Amino acid sequence: MRSSVMPTTNLRSGHPMPTAVSAVGLRKSYGEKTVLDGIDLRIPAGSVFALLGPNGAGKTTAVKILSTLVTADAGDLHVGGHDLAVDPQAVRAAIGVTGQFSAVDGLITGEENMLLMADLHHLSKSEGRRVAAEFLERFDLVEAAKKPASTYSGGMKRRLDLAMTLVGSPRIIFLDEPTTGLDPRSRHNMWGIIRGLVSDGVTVFLTTQYLEEADELADRIAVLNDGKIVAEGTAEELKRLVPGGHVRLRFTDPATFQSAADALREVTRDDETLSLSIPSGGSQRELRSILDWLDAADVEADELTVHTPDLDDVFFALTGPASTSSAANQPKENLR
Incomplete structure (x- = not known):
């Protein structure tokens, strides 16, 4: 059985790094519908891992399980060195989660949203104000800090949402389709923020349907289809799976x-x-x-x-109608 602290190589620095997220044989069903059918994941600390797949593939379910929001039916799961089944509270203390839908309270200001999150993390009043001010400046929200969050643009709300996630200084962040609905400029701004987090040593588990996003950000990518991981590797390795170069x-x-x-x-x-x-x-x-x-x-x-083929070609080849019944039943292409 794989250890949650098994050394691996950080793809940015080349130095051995522990595994931040490990899943072996992760399974989840709802009634007769199998959503995750025994998937394996291993994500190095300080890297960006992207999970791709069509709607209903199980991406959000995987995030909910690994972030302790939903219980798995089976699997050996470790996050931040903690066994999910034994010590879920320790996992919660190590992670941050930004879901598909903003957790921002539109009735209060951006600053008040940040201070509320600081209270939830039991920071002192002075420390909470310091942290709130720091992140509002870092995420370019100072001018809007005193305005109701309901007046924010989509990109501003997503930045505030992520800033709120970071109040507890998590070392592992789950971002479930964080740029859905954003315009291209806001999406690129979010990419810059994510790169900044990773340069600080944070591990990012990203789900997305924007293939360009995975190509731009991810050190490794896994393609999830019909509850199974049908391919995994770097963006360039995945592109070589598809003929036409x-x-x-x-x-x-x-x-x-x-x-x-x-x-x-x-x-x-x-x-x-x-x-x-x-x-x-x-x-x-x-x-x-x-x-x-x-x-x-x-x-x-x-x-x-x-x-060479791009990730669009890979995505359609692995998750298209013709692949749904065949690719999911084949051994996954693990290109480590």
Whole structure:
């Protein structure tokens, strides 16, 4: 059985780090509906882990279980070094949770929301004011601090919600679709805040349906479908699961393009754009081989670009209608 403090390698620093969240054989059903069907997770401290999946895949249920809001049917679960079944109170003291729907009270001001959270964490009045002021400034909410939270924009409410979560100085934060409904600028602002937290050593467990968000933030990504994790790895590793990558050669001179097409017969040509496509998985070794091949054929393109499938391609391939019955019953692609 895996230990909750099993050393692993932090993907940012390269140094051994303990595991912040560990789940082995996590199961949960509601009646005859199996929501989580024996999933395994291991998340290094000080990293961002993203859980992707379509609506109803079980992402929010996983967050609720690991944050002690819902009891699992089975599984060996550790969060922050604490056994969830033995000491859930210690887990609660180590984590913060920001759900899909804001916990902000719109009837009181942003500052009063922060002070209320400080009271719930049993901070003294002076310490509560200090912490509230610090986070209001950090999250760019000073000007709005005295205004009712109901007047805040969606992005401001999400920032206040996250600031409230941080009052207790949690080392592990669960963010359940934290940028849903935000405009692109607010989403990018939230990404900056999350990166700042991780640089301070905080572990972030993120669920999202924005694939760009996972690509931008996550050290590791797991894809959850039909209650099972069907793939796990870095964003680049996941992209290599999907065929369709290629190296594209573009030419400006039609004669050079034609001679290259004649020399490289096993390629796809596009006469309109004067480009040739060579199938490639995008690895360094494969790219080096292609470059050697081009040199041997005396082909020199004006532009060479490497195209790989993006996370959208991965998501649809692993969670689309055709994969629902098949991928979920296959062993997961663990790319550690």
